[in-house]
Amino acid sequence: MYSKAKLSFFGNPSELASESWHMFNQSMRLSRRYPDDEEFYLRRSLDHLLNCFWYYQNSRVGLSILMHAIGRYLNINHGCPIDQNIGYHRTQCPNMLLHLDFGFSIRAKEKYICSICLSDPLDCIHRAGRIYDDVKCQYFMNQCNICGEAKDNCKHVENILYNQVLASNIVSAMDIITWDIVSEPLDVFTRIYDKPIYPDEIYKEHYGVNWKDFYGNLPLNCDHCLTCHKYDPNKNKKIKKLEKLKSLS
Ligand SMILES: [Zn+2]
Ligand SMILES: [Zn+2]
Ligand SMILES: [Zn+2]
Ligand SMILES: [Zn+2]
Structure with a gap:
């Protein structure tokens, strides 16, 4: 199983970021105005916030708290079934992707x-x-x-x-x-946008049990936002360490 990544971005990053912030606010307004489509607009608002998250590096923790709060609301009120349509579990959920805080330099x-x-x-x-x-x-x-x-x-x-x-x-x-994995790519939007999910990865981490033992073959629900509340900038130390080693050599 592999992750899919965006390797190039054409456009103006700062424009996309401010546009995304505007679209986020608009999606939140629409989610209140059209309660029947609340889930759709809230998930859209997370997509927009992910762009802001990558661009506004100093606001990442705050943005991630907001994103996980929206994720928790979605989980409780609408559920977060994981996509199984191509034979195995994958996710494009912004709240999962934001933890993959590295990118590609090409x-x-x-x-x-x-x-x-x-x-x-x-x-x-x-x-x-x-x-x-x-x-x-x-x-x-x-x-x-x-x-x-x-x-x-x-x-x-x-x-x-x-x-x-x-x-x-x-x-x-x-x-x-050449290409390289870096913690802060020059092109801030060259990131993973789709990743495989290992059911046990979620359930073992959060509940200390194997998913298969616990749920058998029931559809897998993503409960990430119930236990995770924010982004931890110190988690990708491995990549930062590698970069440091490279800059020394
Ligand atoms: Zn012509
Ligand atoms: Zn010619
Ligand atoms: Zn989720
Ligand atoms: Zn999280």
Whole structure:
């Protein structure tokens, strides 16, 4: 079983964080206005708070207390069954993910192709910035090589020749050079967003019993927020230690 991680984030982190705070407040208001959809809006509010949690590093403990209080309310009033639809237990619950307080640091190199002939710019005769005639319209990753627009927005016809076409280099792929697990990634949102759950991990930690002995094959309910009340910044010491060792070597 493996966890899934976001490896890149496109956008402005501070904008996303303040937008998320705004959306959190809005979801809370909506949860009160529409009691029938309370669970939906409260779970949404946790998703928004997780973005704030990663971005506002100095407010993490306070935000985690708020998140666990909402989680407790959800558990008691709506229940937190764990997703079993792909054969084993997984969670995307923000209150579980916030404890995985590490991220990924990635160095990648972009690969380009020539917009005129769609081959490696080092192998072709075209030069970016120059104008060419008799260029065949082709689509690369759904993008038109004549105007650069997505197929739906462009008026060119595939395989027809066009004149006066500006050559450019198009990003075709990313080569990952190195990656690392770090406690505070430069890109604050490159985190685990989906993790496997080991039933015994939950039940042994909180109740000191094996889940199978206790519940047998009943659907698994996440009772994390009943016993956990906040984030402990000192728990990921292992990663911090590794980083320290690396910086010394
Ligand atoms: Zn939960
Ligand atoms: Zn070319
Ligand atoms: Zn086009
Ligand atoms: Zn917790």
